[in-house]
Amino acid sequence: MNAARGRLFIVGLGPGAPGYLTEDARVALETAQDLIGYAPYLARLPKRAGQTRIGSDNRVELERAREALRRTEEGRTVALVSGGDPGVFAMAAAVFEAIETGDPAWRGLDVEVLPGVSAMLAAAARLGAPLGGDFCAISLSDNLKPWETIATRLDCAARGDFVIALYNPASRARPDRINDAFAILHATLAPQTLVVFAKSIGRVEEEIIVADLASADLSKVDMGTLVFIGAKGTRRIEREGARPFVYTSRRVS
Amino acid sequence: MNAARGRLFIVGLGPGAPGYLTEDARVALETAQDLIGYAPYLARLPKRAGQTRIGSDNRVELERAREALRRTEEGRTVALVSGGDPGVFAMAAAVFEAIETGDPAWRGLDVEVLPGVSAMLAAAARLGAPLGGDFCAISLSDNLKPWETIATRLDCAARGDFVIALYNPASRARPDRINDAFAILHATLAPQTLVVFAKSIGRVEEEIIVADLASADLSKVDMGTLVFIGAKGTRRIEREGARPFVYTSRRVS
Numbered sequence: 001m002n003a004a005r006g007r008l009f010i011v012g013l014g015p016g017a018p019g020y021l022t023e024d025a026r027v028a029l030e031t032a033q034d035l036i037g038y039a040p041y042l043a044r045l046p047k048r049a050g051q052t053r054i055g056s057d058n059r060v061e062l063e064r065a066r067e068a069l070r071r072t073e074e075g076r077t078v079a080l081v082s083g084g085d086p087g088v089f090a091m092a093a094a095v096f097e098a099i100e101t102g103d104p105a106w107r108g109l110d111v112e113v114l115p116g117v118s119a120m121l122a123a124a125a126r127l128g129a130p131l132g133g134d135f136c137a138i139s140l141s142d143n144l145k146p147w148e149t150i151a152t153r154l155d156c157a158a159r160g161d162f163v164i165a166l167y168n169p170a171s172r173a174r175p176d177r178i179n180d181a182f183a184i185l186h187a188t189l190a191p192q193t194l195v196v197f198a199k200s201i202g203r204v205e206e207e208i209i210v211a212d213l214a215s216a217d218l219s220k221v222d223m224g225t226l227v228f229i230g231a232k233g234t235r236r237i238e239r240e241g242a243r244p245f246v247y248t249s250r251r252v253s
Numbered sequence: 254m255n256a257a258r259g260r261l262f263i264v265g266l267g268p269g270a271p272g273y274l275t276e277d278a279r280v281a282l283e284t285a286q287d288l289i290g291y292a293p294y295l296a297r298l299p300k301r302a303g304q305t306r307i308g309s310d311n312r313v314e315l316e317r318a319r320e321a322l323r324r325t326e327e328g329r330t331v332a333l334v335s336g337g338d339p340g341v342f343a344m345a346a347a348v349f350e351a352i353e354t355g356d357p358a359w360r361g362l363d364v365e366v367l368p369g370v371s372a373m374l375a376a377a378a379r380l381g382a383p384l385g386g387d388f389c390a391i392s393l394s395d396n397l398k399p400w401e402t403i404a405t406r407l408d409c410a411a412r413g414d415f416v417i418a419l420y421n422p423a424s425r426a427r428p429d430r431i432n433d434a435f436a437i438l439h440a441t442l443a444p445q446t447l448v449v450f451a452k453s454i455g456r457v458e459e460e461i462i463v464a465d466l467a468s469a470d471l472s473k474v475d476m477g478t479l480v481f482i483g484a485k486g487t488r489r490i491e492r493e494g495a496r497p498f499v500y501t502s503r504r505v506s
Binding site for chain 1: 267345348382388406
């Protein structure tokens, strides 16, 4: 073990554009000796002399977390980067799983999560205020949890009249996951329930589709889409020559 | 109507400390001619020559939103500030409600929501990764929605095994709201369910209490507290001489 005391920052980059970055995240990215992350996220960051970059593939979160912890233990200042917020379907949970199941010395490391603007909050801001009421976030990925759990949660969220944000609505292995999810939602929600597909938020190719549960074209949903399902109080404000605003009323009668 | 085209930025300050501010929010706060918001939020911001400040009391969100829209219509560049993220139990929904119910010309105004780090994401980051699984956010305030709606949502969230973030768990008028909420949760959740009280996150007086459903001392909950209720997969990682980390496993078996 090195004499220097290492630090691990788990840094949220926000979605896409650099304007979403917080001041604390910016400073951590500048001062880190090692940058670790999914390669496309690292590619967003300006290169700095003397800074090591360890890019990795998707789906190896736990291995990436362990690499960050090993380097921190060696006394290095490490920034492990995450898109959006690290605590929302991203790297932070993987790091704490690695700490819990790994070298007991890791519990003593200096680990700090620097939050960011999650994809959900950024997409909501582009739309108006769809999360203006009570809401929930559900990942449709069944890599680490059974589909039955997801199905139960969708059903509970619909019965509770929550605004729902669906992460990971499609994958190469399971492109039709979103169809199964919508079948569950249809059982409880009215056909006119507002549905929004928010694609590539904060990037040049950004696209937003506002529809309803009955007519939404699910073939438009891909891996980079965040799907919002409105509550009863979610409504659209029509505008001339512009996309409607979408917001959820704070009032429930 | 003024010849200049007004702009309205609905700006999320994040919770407390300036390090949470995003780059886009910082620029908007610097370039705005008028700053409008709840007076304690405005007091956080550095004074700038030539910038007008209109501070207001809590609980007048709709009036504050209309003031911002009127000034925007006059051609001014306005920053309406919100703590945390403006879209999460904050100012954005009030602005869109004011637009929907107000002067039709307001629909044509240039309105942009600049998202921020919500209290929930900031508190989660300080704890570890409690939102590592599917989660929901519920405001316990019954000013604008009936308590029955809140009760149903708490019940659905518990049945769905969501991690739950409770906003506005107490108020001067209803200090015992949190007791009613816990009574509902007790009906479904195990006594050892993790509970966290995150108080004044990002401020000097920050305090975090980690407990469980059976033994949590509800008298510690005040207006500035965010309450987390864990899911089955939420656990604590004990550490020597430090507060435990709290995280929710990405795995559900």
